[in-house]
Amino acid sequence: MARIRHIQIENFRCIRHLSWAPSPGINCLIGPGDSGKSSILDAIDYCMGARRTVQATDADFYRLDVTRPIIITVTVGELDDTLKSLETYGNYLRSFDATTGEIADEPEAGAETVLSLRLTIGGDLDPVWTLASDRAEAAGQSRSLTWTDRTRIAPTRIGALADHNLAWRRGSVLNRISDERPEMSAALADAARTARATFGELADDQLGATLRIVEATSKDLGIPIGDGLKAMLDAHSVSFSGGTIALHGSDGVPLRALGIGSTRLLLAGLQKVAAEEATIILIDELEHGLEPHRILRLLGSIGAKEAAPPLQAFLTTHSPVTVRELRGDQLFVVRKTDDQHQVTLVGIDDATQGTIRKFPEAFLALTIVVCEGASEVGLLRGMDLYCAAQGRPSLTAAGVAWVDANGHSEIYKRANAFRRLGYRVAVLRDDDVQPQAAAEASFIAGDGALFKWRAGCALEDELFLGLADAEVGLLLERAVNLCGTRLVNEHILSASSGQHSYAACVAAVTPELRMTLGVAARSGAWFKSVTKMEDLTRDILMPHLDNADEALRGTMEALQDWMLRGA
Numbered sequence: 001m002a003r004i005r006h007i008q009i010e011n012f013r014c015i016r017h018l019s020w021a022p023s024p025g026i027n028c029l030i031g032p033g034d035s036g037k038s039s040i041l042d043a044i045d046y047c048m049g050a051r052r053t054v055q056a057t058d059a060d061f062y063r064l065d066v067t068r069p070i071i072i073t074v075t076v077g078e079l080d081d082t083l084k085s086l087e088t089y090g091n092y093l094r095s096f097d098a099t100t101g102e103i104a105d106e107p108e109a110g111a112e113t114v115l116s117l118r119l120t121i122g123g124d125l126d127p128v129w130t131l132a133s134d135r136a137e138a139a140g141q142s143r144s145l146t147w148t149d150r151t152r153i154a155p156t157r158i159g160a161l162a163d164h165n166l167a168w169r170r171g172s173v174l175n176r177i178s179d180e181r182p183e184m185s186a187a188l189a190d191a192a193r194t195a196r197a198t199f200g201e202l203a204d205d206q207l208g209a210t211l212r213i214v215e216a217t218s219k220d221l222g223i224p225i226g227d228g229l230k231a232m233l234d235a236h237s238v239s240f241s242g243g244t245i246a247l248h249g250s251d252g253v254p255l256r257a258l259g260i261g262s263t264r265l266l267l268a269g270l271q272k273v274a275a276e277e278a279t280i281i282l283i284d285e286l287e288h289g290l291e292p293h294r295i296l297r298l299l300g301s302i303g304a305k306e307a308a309p310p311l312q313a314f315l316t317t318h319s320p321v322t323v324r325e326l327r328g329d330q331l332f333v334v335r336k337t338d339d340q341h342q343v344t345l346v347g348i349d350d351a352t353q354g355t356i357r358k359f360p361e362a363f364l365a366l367t368i369v370v371c372e373g374a375s376e377v378g379l380l381r382g383m384d385l386y387c388a389a390q391g392r393p394s395l396t397a398a399g400v401a402w403v404d405a406n407g408h409s410e411i412y413k414r415a416n417a418f419r420r421l422g423y424r425v426a427v428l429r430d431d432d433v434q435p436q437a438a439a440e441a442s443f444i445a446g447d448g449a450l451f452k453w454r455a456g457c458a459l460e461d462e463l464f465l466g467l468a469d470a471e472v473g474l475l476l477e478r479a480v481n482l483c484g485t486r487l488v489n490e491h492i493l494s495a496s497s498g499q500h501s502y503a504a505c506v507a508a509v510t511p512e513l514r515m516t517l518g519v520a521a522r523s524g525a526w527f528k529s530v531t532k533m534e535d536l537t538r539d540i541l542m543p544h545l546d547n548a549d550e551a552l553r554g555t556m557e558a559l560q561d562w563m564l565r566g567a
Contacts (some may be wrong), residue, residue: 002083002153002279004044004313005096005114006075006103008048009341011062012162013039018341021101024078025309026302026330028286029316029343030323032366035334036341037316041157041282044314047072047119047129050147050154054119054127063470066123073132075103076153077114080278083149084113091141092116092131105134117145150328155280155314173299189340235324262289280312287319295321304330325358328352331363335422344421351413359403366399369559370415372429373460377404378530383560389538393564400563412439419446424566426451428559430458451559454551460527461518465542466552469509471544476505479526479535491524492516 009018014036029037046054058064076083077096084093095104095111107113116132129144136142144150281302287295303309304326317323323331331346346352346363355362362368371377380402382393386451403418405411411433419425426449429435444450455463465474477489489502495517505513520526527533545553 001078001080002076003078004074005098005112006101006116007040007044007078008071008072008073009040011044011065011068012043012070012072013062014061014336015039015043015341016062016339018343020343022312023329023330023345024312025311026304026326027314028320028322028326028331029314029334030331030346030363031334032364033318035336037334038284038333040343041284041314041316043072044074044155044280045157045282046407047074047117048076048150048153048155049157050151053338054121056121056125056127059124059263060121068120069123070119072119072245073116074118075114077112077117079113079115083115083153088146089115091130091136091139092133092143103383115145155282157282162416174299216450243432250419267458279310281314283313283315286315286317286322292321295319299325318364320360320364323363324357326356328356331356333363333421338421342422346421347417349417351410354416354418355403355414359401362401362403365401365423367401367424367426367563368418369400369402369426369428369563370405370411370418371402372405372408372411372427373528374404374530375528375533376428377402377539378527378533379459379541381530382534382539383542383556385534386538386542387560394472395560398564398566400566408433408435412434415443415448416446419443419448425449426559426562431455432458432461441485449562451555451562453555457518458522460521461515461535462552462555464514464518464521466548467541467544468547471540471547472509472514473506474540474544475521475536476502476517478540479521479524482532483524483526487524488520488526491520491526495520495523496565 004022005022007018007020009015014034018040019038020034029040031037046085056070058066061070062068075094075096083089086093093115094114095106095108096102096114097104097111103114103116104111118130118132120128120130129150130142131144133141147151203290227432232543286298290298299305299322302311302313304313310313314436315322328346328348333344333346335342335344346356369376369380371380377438380395380400384400386515389398403414405414411429415425415427416439425443427440427443428451431452431454440450444561453459454465457465463475476488483491485502492500492502492505500513500516505517522528527536541548541556548556
């Protein structure tokens with residue numbers, strides 16, 4: 001019952017305009033901070049929630065412009081017979097075409113019957129809930145959902161403080177699990193009387209001195225209160241409101257005392273049980289309070305792995321664990337372009353789904369560098385460590401992530417997967433083996449950035465050709481520490497067909513020896529791992545980059561400038 005088919009938001013917080021047709025199942029919103037993910041959940045909650053008011057302020061208006069009203073319209077389908085009643089909502093029933101995403105003001109054959117709920121907040125900050133219908137408006141008619149119907153379709157919001165759902169309060173998930181309701185009036189009245197009497201018997205021992213002073217003072221002032229003053233609970237203060245009956249564990253401790261993560265996990269499970277009554281759930285920052293294995297349990301509890309999810313869930317996350325666990329058709333990137341917000345489906349093609357599994361953290365970044373291999377990833381990590389240690393802008397703090405394409409054949413598949421979703425993407429590759437020319441040209445034409453080493457060179461060649469003589473000596477010293485002198489010498493002899501040795505390279509660095517050392521480093525895998533290249537970059541390359549030749553220094557500086565430009 002009740003699935004959101006379309007959401008339109010105007011002038012709400014950071015959102016000038018958003019139009020989105022969500023999935024009927026899991027909708028996990030990802031993207032950079034302050035992109036409007038939580039505001040989308042709040043908009044749904046404000047528009048559909050069983051509430052009589054919204055505590056809006058001027059800050060809830062786009063750019064504080066209160067002359068433009070906040071308008072949130074949520075179109076709801078999969079309606080039961082009550083909500084499709086012609087007698088009650090006839091002039092407000094509309095149709096939704098799932099293939100085109102179009103909403104028509106008249107019900108049409110072959111299309112789904114829907115209702116559009118609208119919340120409008122003007123400059124007076126007074127919220128008004130109505131049902132959207134052009135023909136009803138033309139007839140001068142206006143109405144909203146009945147309170148009973150609003151309560152039935154209202155989403156369950158699981159936030160940081162969600163323990164109100166663990167008591168029988170109005171709208172809580174416990175009231176949606178079954179039709180059972182506690183009959184508490186008589187029991188609570190007796191409990192209140194007993195509590196008053198019991199406290200009165202104990203109070204004389206605890207408050208006797210104070211009572212006697214009050215008696216004496218009243219007599220002195222001629223105030224008739226009689227003898228035997230008692231301290232008893234005020235009848236008006238012994239009251240029981242919604243939430244008086246709550247869940248307690250076997251040890252008597254209220255379940256609201258559970259940790260945040262346990263509470264959220266329990267409520268998500270209960271919401272699935274209550275799915276026939278309420279199908280929409282909102283969870284902001286899903287990972288809050290949960291260890292990775294419990295994140296998986298929460299996702300499973302809301303049906304993320306089921307072919308037909310029992311709930312329509314709207315989630316936000318900054319957790320790579322969550323991203324990795326979901327499919328590309330359950331992930332949506334929220335992005336702002338000019339005055340328009342877009343929510344884009346990540347997708348389930350092989351390149352995208354494989355990237356989700358291997359590099360989920362990249363989908364949470366602002367800027368992505370797709371590296372040909374592990375060495376380039378290590379180089380960027382080392383650059384980041386060095387810059388942070390020097391008090392210079394950090395790449396990770398600027399929202400940069402790196403992805404290992406594991407060779408030139410996959411590099412543009414991964415890069416284009418991100419580029420299509422609106423990320424800033426660069427490729428960092430060797431030049432010893434050329435990728436497919438058409439794929440590279442398409443990437444560059446789509447505003448992708450390309451950084452590569454000098455013609456015909458891999459990273460190791462670039463280092464030995466571009467660094468100064470002293471730093472070449474440091475590279476050789478590092479290779480010996482990692483591999484041993486004998487092995488390094490064998491690699492050099494092999495790379496030069498027996499013409500050069502390690503001793504010759506130590507004695508003098510010539511252009512020919514530089515080329516030999518690059519080949520030996522590649523074939524011997526001296527630095528070919530993330531950790532080895534990370535340490536080398538932090539300890540040797542970055543501290544001495546100013547001494548490098550123009551080609552190496554220029555590429556490194558241009559790459560760093562591009563990455564930081566997106567911050």
